[in-house]
Amino acid sequence: MANTYELISSVSVGILGQTSIAFTSIPSTYTDLSLSFSLRGSQIGGGRDQLNIALNGSSSNFSGTAVYGEDGGTGSGAYTTRIAYFCGDGNTANTFGSGNLYIPNYAGSGYKSISTNSVTENNSSATYDLWMYSTLWSNTAAITSITLTPNNGPNFMQYSSAYLYGVKNA
Amino acid sequence: MPNPTRIEIDCSTGIESIIELTDAEVAELTYQAELAAEKKAEEDAKAASDATAKAALLVKLGITADEAKLLLA
Numbered sequence: 001m002a003n004t005y006e007l008i009s010s011v012s013v014g015i016l017g018q019t020s021i022a023f024t025s026i027p028s029t030y031t032d033l034s035l036s037f038s039l040r041g042s043q044i045g046g047g048r049d050q051l052n053i054a055l056n057g058s059s060s061n062f063s064g065t066a067v068y069g070e071d072g073g074t075g076s077g078a079y080t081t082r083i084a085y086f087c088g089d090g091n092t093a094n095t096f097g098s099g100n101l102y103i104p105n106y107a108g109s110g111y112k113s114i115s116t117n118s119v120t121e122n123n124s125s126a127t128y129d130l131w132m133y134s135t136l137w138s139n140t141a142a143i144t145s146i147t148l149t150p151n152n153g154p155n156f157m158q159y160s161s162a163y164l165y166g167v168k169n170a
Numbered sequence: 171m172p173n174p175t176r177i178e179i180d181c182s183t184g185i186e187s188i189i190e191l192t193d194a195e196v197a198e199l200t201y202q203a204e205l206a207a208e209k210k211a212e213e214d215a216k217a218a219s220d221a222t223a224k225a226a227l228l229v230k231l232g233i234t235a236d237e238a239k240l241l242l243a
Contacts, residue, residue: 008181009179009181009184010179011177011179011186013177016175017174018174018175018176018177018188019174019175019176019191019199020176020177021176021177021179022176022177022178022179023179023181024178024179024180024181025180025181025182025183026181027181027182043206151202151206152203152206152207152210153199153202153203154174154199154203155174164181
């Protein structure tokens with residue numbers, strides 16, 4: 001069980017927005033990685049947006065499942081690089097989607113598992129998303145970079161932020 | 171007009187870089203946005219069509235939506 005938490009790096013998006021957020025040269029000195037995010041996308045028409053992940057610059061060999069509550073309904077589905085939902089510019093003004101992803105043994109030589117939870121803070125009982133994803137990256141390389149990209153985008157809007165933590169078990 | 175940018179944080183140095191997308195990356199971004207918009211339009215059209223069919227069925231059955239829920243509970 002992890003008993004130390006250390007901030008590795010963080011980012012806050014400026015007024016121009018950014019098409020992706022990437023943490024690179026992640027040190028291999030921790031046991032696990034934890035990434036917390038608060039995001040709002042520039043997508044207007046569709047409201048909320050989905051978050052995609054790439055590891056070490058790759059978006060291949062991902063597989064996963066999710067369970068969700070959305071707009072009064074519930075369900076499940078199979079996904080690849082999609083790991084979360086967050087608010088788009090069609091949602092209530094100034095609301096963000098928040099979530100956390102956790103990658104145990106990210107520097108190990110086995111395949112990498114990722115668990116993610118996310119919620120859209122939309123101030124609405126009719127339009128919302130609660131998602132929990134479990135994802136497998138079938139790659140044995142140590143993770144040295146994580147890239148987050150909006151599925152529809154094109155931008156993460158101002159005040160979107162992400163915090164990458166290293167976790168040690170001793 | 172400059173291309174959109176992406177942000178990259180080097181965790182070993184803490185240096186944050188704002189990098190302008192290449193023309194090829196912008197083209198890919200535009201293509202993906204168009205695909206997403208098409209998919210969204212299809213989903214919206216299907217939702218509208220389903221809602222219309224549902225309303226027509228309720229009329230045909232002569233019951234309200236609440237009564238239909240009661241039947242299915």
